[in-house]
Amino acid sequence: MAGPQRETADPRPTSRDVARAAGVSQATVSLVLGDKWQGRVAERTAERVRAAARELGYRPNLAARNLRLGRTRTALLVVPALTNEFFARVHTGAARVAARHGFGVVLYPAPDVTAPARDPFDSARASLDGVLASSMASEALATIRGDELPLVMLDSDPAHSLGAATVNLDIADGMRQAAEHLLALGHRDLLHLAADVSSWTFDVRRDALTAAVAGTGATVRTARAALAVDDARTATEAALTAPGPRPTAVICDDDVLAAGACKAARRLGLHVPDDLSVTGFDDLTLATAVEPELTTVALPAERFGEQGMDTLIAVLGGRTPAPEPLPVDLIVRGSTAQSPAARR
């Protein structure tokens, strides 16, 4: 029955179609559906418009709305890697708050945060209202700032924020808790298994650890590894077999590193936690999947993402909130115990 197929297979109804169906003007439809009709449109008419919109399955064209309003209700989330469970959880939290405010979140995974590929970001930023950037190097940050886009920094150095709002986890306190836990268990020779990544969040861990052991007589050696189990295992093996007194505890920047450290211990015939204590960071799924379960610093990742997006939306609204760092908690599980020496 139908004639030859038209090239327009998608005649989505517009506000004008709704207007025609309701017997009003397009402007009235816009007023009613935009909730700006108080005292401008009669309740009877408003209801008729709403009914027509429902009937036709009307959805406003966001491109047109964005063009008209000059904003997009879209925020960019920049993270090092979404495959890192921590950032996936940050995204979850951020997206939840965003949705609550009618915002969308587009992701920009920056494999190398020090030198982000400009192209995908360039094409995207023209349609963004704001940026939520996690763990970025200040160089990359500077290029973003040049765009004058509202920016909120997550877990980044306040000293290099260039005036952007920052939202932080109390990473330093987490590291302090982990260190004091090990010290209280009698450990005096610590190995810091550090992430081989240039990022403020890891600098904070280092400094907090240094501060925590200062004056206690304990010593800290450092090993570095990429955020992968294998690399962490190799690095730990090397560090534990190096000359000098063998560390009795490994304090790791991350749970993945801690898992690698545990594997290294097993390879060397050391028992965790009897011969070697290990602490992680983040409390990922990993932490309770390995044996023994990891003593680790639990970060409220989703809450963190939520607070980040809340802050960005506040900034867009002209306010400049400066939230307190979110508290973190050491969770003591099976991978830490009294040092062999303290047990006597």
Next chain:
Amino acid sequence: MAGPQRETADPRPTSRDVARAAGVSQATVSLVLGDKWQGRVAERTAERVRAAARELGYRPNLAARNLRLGRTRTALLVVPALTNEFFARVHTGAARVAARHGFGVVLYPAPDVTAPARDPFDSARASLDGVLASSMASEALATIRGDELPLVMLDSDPAHSLGAATVNLDIADGMRQAAEHLLALGHRDLLHLAADVSSWTFDVRRDALTAAVAGTGATVRTARAALAVDDARTATEAALTAPGPRPTAVICDDDVLAAGACKAARRLGLHVPDDLSVTGFDDLTLATAVEPELTTVALPAERFGEQGMDTLIAVLGGRTPAPEPLPVDLIVRGSTAQSPAARR
């Protein structure tokens, strides 16, 4: 020196500004920058326009372009949960291909794929070119189909695809490989630790397992658990202490489940793999973090995401490719060994 601050803090240059700077009309700017100027604009002029655009830092307004062109170069990726590393990797692959074609990817996490909350999806779909939906129930699928949006199904039942293109992993073959591996090791009493999730991808695992053991004389019992370590451990403990012959191997729908199974074994005083073999599925980071490392079916998750997006873009281009299922590989590690009986 500057006067009082204006309310427009962001006068981003438009194509008209570029035109003025280059001494041409706005249309010419659009032609040059859109690469449609062959034989329409002199090379000298084109270069002048490009220079002006560079000078002003011009970026086209995507909202205006989208409105004009009626498409958004944005695809929606629907996944059950981004915190599942598998889906994070699928996203990575999909986003990579998308970027290559100038497409953006927006995520829609569907916590419950059987009854997706309509609201966030509703507001988003008006600005989408297509949908890439992973592991969705056919009900939810039907509601999407109603929108007439180009759709590609990932890892979903071809029989319920309602005509949408499907892209699949060869899950059945993976499960077959795992089952045959265990059978070859002499295991005759298997426990299938199934994901307590209603999804085609898990139905396929079940059916493939059933088919693989048919006629071999082996028996398969089934336990169900949510995709979490703790739940998997509990379910496995219950199944292993149930009356009847104790299974000598656990074949799991997922690595997280496998990690839970390993923990259950340890609790019951069983050694993996000597007393109990365990296989996983997905080959997540988890698989090599636990001890022993998991024998598991490796899925090319990123490649899968890439192929999904390639297919969606092909569909948007009017083609209807039907790619072969991607091959998967069993990776034998330390969590499987000969059955105690076969060892004699």
Next chain:
DNA sequence: CGCCTCACGTTGTACGTATAACTTAGAGGG
């Protein structure tokens, strides 16, 4: 009775882009 106010709308326009349709100046052909 004439004017004002108020409630309820409508008309018109702008956002920035892409492109169809048109103009114009030479070049070349008959």
Next chain:
DNA sequence: CCCTCTAAGTTATACGTACAACGTGAGGCG
């Protein structure tokens, strides 16, 4: 010398929305 043709632009318009500015008829009031 006029006519056509092409290169090299330009003018004008539409996409769908939000909202400022403008009617308009009815009732109130002096």
